Amino acid sequence: MITKILLEVLAELGEAPVLIDRRFSREIGEVGALSARKIAAAPALAVRLILVLLKRPRFCVFFCTNRSFSFLVDVVLGELLRFFRIPTVNYIHTRGYSELAERGRIWRFLVSRLLRGAIANVCLGETLKADLLPFVAEGTISVVKNTVEVPPPEAGMRQRGHILFLSNLLEEKGADVFVEMAIEMCGISPDRRFSLVGAPVDDGLLAELRERVRKSGLSGRIVFLGPLFGAEKWNALASAEVLVFPTRYRFEAQPLTIIEAFSVGVPVVATNIGSIGDLVEDGVNGWLVAEANVNSVKEAVLKATSEPATSDRLAVGARRTFEQMYSREVFRAEWSRVIAGMRK
Structure with missing residues (x-):
């Protein structure tokens, strides 16, 4: 791209x-x-x-x-x-x-x-x-x-309680952390749902994560959408209340998925590695976590989504960040x- x-x-x-x-x-x-x-x-x-x-x-x-x-x-x-x-x-x-x-x-x-x-x-x-x-x-x-490319004008609207993971389904990108976080949050937040969008690179990992969700009885609230492209991808992204990107990839630099989220006014919870700290500012357009672990990611997601006013403010900050710095x-x-x- x-x-x-x-x-x-x-x-x-x-x-x-x-x-x-x-x-x-x-x-x-x-x-x-x-x-x-x-x-x-x-x-x-x-x-x-x-x-x-x-x-x-x-x-x-x-x-x-x-x-x-x-x-x-x-x-x-x-x-x-x-x-x-x-x-x-x-x-x-x-x-x-x-x-x-x-x-x-x-x-x-x-x-x-x-x-x-x-x-x-x-x-x-x-x-x-x-x-x-x-x-x-x-x-x-x-x-x-x-x-990033300009998103289509018909991209979907943000939906309260929709938490999204958008990346290749790899442990390095935090897919496992996202699933475990989603399972825990479903226990305390009955109004939230979770989606994973991305290509499965490791079929064994995908099978393991699907089985973990199945055993938890949460298959209706934690869904694997696979790789999406074009309008389908933009619709999934724009419908999220927050994007979660708990990466621990050793070569992480400046992920396009975060900039894509900002372009449609979706705040981001992400690990503070590479240049991600140059993108995400706590309380302005999302929250940073020092390590990609379940507890820290869950706490950051709760801070970003528990209050509608906070969620809306972060969404405005995300779009403003894109326009001022990444357009x-x-x-x-x-x-x-x-x-x-x-x-x-």
Whole structure:
């Protein structure tokens, strides 16, 4: 999604972007996993990049990764960009470069080489700068916050007591915490219902969570809707009183699902990791929890939903946050500033 929006925004800014996609992972379960197909695809990616570089583009926006194999491919691609002397912006949608560098001197050298090879490094939030500062000067780091597609005008209305989980059904994303929290809250809040929207990555986990709900006798109030797309996804999201995102994903940066929730005026309860603390502000557009555990998430959800006036205030704050910080207009202005800086 961000790639599509970036290409559109660059075109709006008078550029003529050409996309060189990786073609590595076809589904979420393949991300970060080494395979023969990925190894075979790497040389073809380098060739496609060289063919474009021979046309002497004015600059390159380079989506950097830090998973071991993909990172090593990035290092090679970075050297090609350096060889052809193409001004480069590293566009970083993850965190963990400092952790990667801790593997040893060679890894630290490669991280520094990749990040310093660009004239600018773009990350998603102020908090994420700390991951890059051991390797590059602060003046070379810019923050461009994520944005999302505009939701359809016919998206559903918020419903009191509807608590939503929207992400891939992974323990790392907190699906297990959400289910356990939902079971406990059903015991104390008879007017609340809970929905999980997302693709099951681990069939064993999905079966375990379904069985846990079945045994609790709450299958009518805790429902698994599976992956939803387009209008169906937006309707499910817009109908929530609050989105719960109890992630413990080690590379979490700035989840689009939170920004999507804000765009339709839905406040968020989320773990304070990555750049999530740059998005969610306690009592303004949701609540942060220090750890993704059942008790802390339950308490935050109760604070966000127990009083209608509080719920409504958080909903207004969520929409205001989107308009002021994460709209497409803000995204375009921030990229315009980055490009202007490259021309100096």
